[in-house]
Amino acid sequence: MHAYFVTGTDTDAGKTVITTGLMAAARRRGLTVAGGKPVASGCERAPQGWRNADALAIQAQCHPALPYEAVNPFAFEPAIAPHIAAHEAGVALDIPRLAAPMRTLLERGADLTLIEGAGGWRVPLNERESIPELAVALQIPVVLVVGVRLGAINHARLTLEAIRRDGVRVAGWVANTLEPDTPRLEENLEALTHWLGGQGGVPCLGVVPWLASPDAETAADFLDLEPLLNDPA
Structure with missing residues (x-):
């Protein structure tokens, strides 16, 4: 069994x-x-309740299938920071309430379990707790998604430093190209590989090019599972 917490360098880095x-x-x-x-914000009303497009995409890849509530226990309508959305909905988010259903998910014992965070690494969940505390509570290492665009090197290095400072191990990183014409793309990828994979010692799980219509199957063509499946954790 291998389990990882997926975070990104920013909102819209391509975590899903x-x-x-x-x-x-x-x-x-x-x-x-x-x-x-x-937790997901930015949901649409369905007959069964609020549904988030990212959570639905994750649910669609689960094998065996899982009910929506097992994948996304907290869903809020407005596409805003989750702690604000929860407050407006009158829901108290905290680490125990978020961690419990995710522990149940982990206890299913799938060969690979991925738990996707919200936004970037420092997104708050309430006035005291943030995303890092959830990853720490679940005791699983991180996969870092780097949204490759101007500023990516700085964001990636800062995020890696923050994750490690919080006592969480980074098991791998992915370069996800966000723009069709990224200036000096190869040079930026070389720098990311140097600072994350070289000096940072974190294996690269793949470089996903810019995709006009990104989907799971296409992204999978550019991803390498081996470092995760061979990870001692």
Whole structure:
């Protein structure tokens, strides 16, 4: 059993594309796969309740299938910071309430379980707690998604430093290209590889090019599961 917490260098870094891409890559190997998104804001009303597009994409990759509530226990309508959305909805978010359903997900014992955070690493969940405390509570290492665009090197290095400062291990990173014409793309990828993989010692799980219509199966073509499946954790 391998389990990881997926975070990104920023909102819209491509966490869901990479999360579902890794899940699709695992399914191609015939592995069982589970995924979770403990809190999601930016949802639409469905007959069954609020539904988030990212959480639905993760649910679609789960094998065996999981009910929506097992994947995304907290869903809020406005596409705003989750702690603000929860406050407006009259819901108290805290680490125990978020961690409990994710522990249940982990206890299913899938070959690969991925739990996707919200926004970047320092996103608050309430006035005292933030995303890092959730990863720490779940006791699983991190996969870092680097949204490759101007400023990515700085954001990636700062995020890596913050994760390690919080006592969490980074098991791998992915470069996710966000723009069709990124200036000096190769040079930026070389710098990221140097600072994260070279001096940082974190294996790269893949470089996903800019995709006009990103989806799990296409992303999976550019991702390497081996470092995660061989991870001693």
